[in-house]
Amino acid sequence: DVKVTQSSRYLVKRTGEKVFLECVQDMDHENMFWYRQDPGLGLRLIYFSYDVKMKEKGDIPEGYSVSREKKERFSLILESASTNQTSMYLCASSSTGWATEAFFGQGTRLTVV
Amino acid sequence: AQRVTQPEKLLSVFKGAPVELKCNYSYSGSPELFWYVQYSRQRLQLLLRHISRESIKGFTADLNKGETSFHLKKPFAQEEDSAMYYCALSGYGNKLVFGAGTILRVKS
Numbered sequence: 397d398v399k400v401t402q403s404s405r406y407l408v409k410r411t412g413e414k415v416f417l418e419c420v421q422d423m424d425h426e427n428m429f430w431y432r433q434d435p436g437l438g439l440r441l442i443y444f445s446y447d448v449k450m451k452e453k454g455d456i457p458e459g460y461s462v463s464r465e466k467k468e469r470f471s472l473i474l475e476s477a478s479t480n481q482t483s484m485y486l487c488a489s490s491s492t493g494w495a496t497e498a499f500f501g502q503g504t505r506l507t508v509v
Numbered sequence: 510a511q512r513v514t515q516p517e518k519l520l521s522v523f524k525g526a527p528v529e530l531k532c533n534y535s536y537s538g539s540p541e542l543f544w545y546v547q548y549s550r551q552r553l554q555l556l557l558r559h560i561s562r563e564s565i566k567g568f569t570a571d572l573n574k575g576e577t578s579f580h581l582k583k584p585f586a587q588e589e590d591s592a593m594y595y596c597a598l599s600g601y602g603n604k605l606v607f608g609a610g611t612i613l614r615v616k617s
Contacts, residue, residue, distance in 0.1 A: 427605075438595060
């Protein structure tokens with residue numbers, strides 16, 4: 397059974413703090429993704445990674461960075477948290493290939509105050 | 510550019526009525542299209558993908574390349590179908606993008 401685990405279910409951080417969101421998958425998937433989920437806007441891709449140390453910007457990368465030092469772990473970093481980054485963050489992973497299924501974590505609800 | 514459009518934020522139907530959730534996409538290559546579903550308090554999960562051509566929980570979706578659409582259909586809605594539905598497209602380099610989602614409410 398594929399597991400994608402996000403390190404925190406809820407986080408509250410202050411404006412200007414550096415924030416780390418961690419995601420680990422146990423299925424040896426090549427691809428990993430970070431999305432933010434907002435009502436009315438759906439899932440918007442922040443960054444994705446198709447291999448260790450490889451990353452590509454998604455549709456809304458501004459204010460975020462990522463790190464993938466090991467295949468199983470993909471970290472999302474908010475360099476200086478702002479209130480407009482308050483959101484639900486979802487991590488996902490998938491294997492390389494045609495129409496492969498993406499598996500999602502349980503989500504991290506981040507509130508920036 | 511990859512883009513997915515779901516024009517309806519909310520679709521409300523009565524139990525037993527037909528359901529059609531609309532999805533249109535923009536992509537210059539050969540798209541891989543999916544429907545994902547999120548039930549209350551559960552993780553987002555795959556419902557179906559266009560290459561499978563199968564029916565999952567009574568839902569089907571046909572890829573229409575001429576109209577660039579991938580609408581999700583079910584002939585008779587059930588209360589347990591109430592959820593958030595996302596259409597998604599995988600393109601270059603396995604980049605996976607989603608639409609804004611449609612909430613389906615099935616009323617008894």
